[in-house]
Amino acid sequence: MEYFAQQLINGVTLGSIYGLIAIGYTMVYGIVGMINFAHGDVFMVGGFLALIAWLALTAMGVTAVPVALALVLVLAMAFTALYGWTVERLAYRPLRGSFRLAPLISAIGMSILLQNAVQVAQGPRVKPLPPVVPGNFFQSEGAGGFVVAISNVQVIIVATTLVLMVAFSLLVAKTPLGRAQRACEQDRKMASLLGIDVDRTISLTFVMGAALASVAGLMYLLYYGVVDFYIGFVAGVKAFTAAVLGGIGSLPGAMIGGLLIGLIETFWSAYFSAEYKDVAAFSILIVVLIFMPSGLLGRPEVEKV
């Protein structure tokens, strides 16, 4: 029982990280109708930028952990957002309205470019960071001497994710920008006829997705204590799985999908085999797409002739 509870806690933490990345996929897919293949690598860039910001702040003498973390969050979001904007501007905007494979190929190119640029710039080795927030928020010892613990990092991750989720849902639901996004999602031509700057709206969508991915990168760094240039690919595919599972285009769906993928992966590793956890996640993607192509909360796609 204690083991189960511990895995549940770990799964929710991992799921929060996947959920944050999945939002980037789901928003972009909703509005442009393409898989932003480079999004996983934007997440990786976010992790690196968070690490660099943290080290720079420590070097400058900002040692109070809450202050430093808040600053790192803001800095990483800002700089990663710039990356997201640039990726869209260089690789996707010139291809808007082109045939459907072109943006996917340029996205794969962008993903390769980002991965290797980071590798060359920062070196191929794994970057370890000693635990920033040590200690447990809560722990209780079970009957068998098994300790169930919720670490402070896990609390921070889940809480930040919840806050950001609510904030972004409100942004999409209530603000003029969110309204413009939803309008572009429904009909881009009509939206532009009604005076919405479609290019700007799409750019901002990429910026938002990248900012959330950088938060996920920071959380990954805090949770695992390492980043390297290769974390983007697998995390990206799993987050996309999460977005599809939840129903692409739906923000709460991305979050639920992320949690489910995180839980499935954790429980699979805990009770079956850790080697095959990725196989489990990918198999779920295939099964979901076959039996429930529109996901849990998605709208079914209407075929137009």
Place this chain on the structure above:
Amino acid sequence: MSARAAGGAAFAEALRDAGVAGLITLGLAAPMLGLVTVTKPEGLKLDPHWPRVAVAVAIVFVGRLILNLTIWKPGRPPKTLVKPKLEARLSKLAKLLAPAAILFAIALPFLPGVERYAVDLGILVLTYVMLGWGLNIVVGLAGLLDLGYVAFYAVGAYSYALLAQHFGLGFWACLPLAGILAAFWGVLLGFPVLRLRGDYLAIVTLAFGEIIRLVLLNWYWVTGGPNGITGIPRPSFFGLEFKAGPDGFAATFGLPFSGLHRIIFLYYLILALALITNYVVIRLRRLPIGRAWEALREDEIACRSLGINTVNTKLTAFALGAMFAGFAGSFFATRQGFISPESFVFMESALILAIVVLGGMGSQFGVAVAALVMIGGFELFREFKDYRLIVFGAVMVLIMVWRPRGLVSTRSPTVFLKEKKAISGSLVQEGQG
């Protein structure tokens, strides 16, 4: 006067634009290039590298300014979708160059000055040409986006390796078996994804490719896990082995023994396999099934309403594409003598897909040129290791922006009335297949 004023304004605008681009580069490069994380005894520390940032910003600023003043002048004609002249010239060129290229490929090992390295490189390029032509069936003709093609390549390679190891079968017996097994896996993947389209299909095939790789990596007692399979038998020349002894290939034909014989034989083997692939694809295009593939690519709903069995059409595309990957895979295994899951990563799938799309989907000649340029270029810049991958990614983006339809993008109809007219790819509306 006014012309000069306008010129001045244009220059100021170009300068402003370049300045903005420079500032953005500064934002991108300052943390990533300027502050390098280094592991020191006391922990991870930052090493400043500001000159790199300055160079990056300067390159972007100057480059953008020059481009603004030369190519991107204000008032340049808007980009036209169709360039009939260029299209026509390219497809005419392809018709002339294709036989010349085949002749060159046949003569290559015996040209003066060609060393072992060139033949090895030729084998590598031809392997990718063959894979590209195989994937062209799935992506170029049937319009089904497959990001997990390397899985079938892996199935072919492991089929040969395992059959040879456990049952002692030779290369020639295993080649068709590997093709059949890969085709079987193609159908196995094809069945569940029949209803999916576009990007969803891409991501499922990607997941499928990763599953195969992970299983190969973790199923130790069958596949040897990350260590792979070693000692895969080399191919023989109709029963004659390439060895130094009296019953070897060299002795039988009265030639002095040379390690080059096997390389040249492998070269012709892959050349033959690639040309067979090409021939089969060209013939298939004229058959009803090939025409059904192309119709499916353009419009699936129209296909269904005209009574085409889309299930069979898609499955044959998957199966045939996979079969050629299986052939190429068993060739790869026999050439290397060693295989491991390392060779079948997603990057390979992306590379093969890039070859097909950059070459121009559906164009056999374009695919061959793209394979030659990409793999050849990749090998030429071997010393630059990591930089070449950066350039590789950048080139993929640039070619897509410049020619979204690939290098050779004309569509030549297989059935025509009186006169065969090539159609520019940009005139064709792609369906959702």
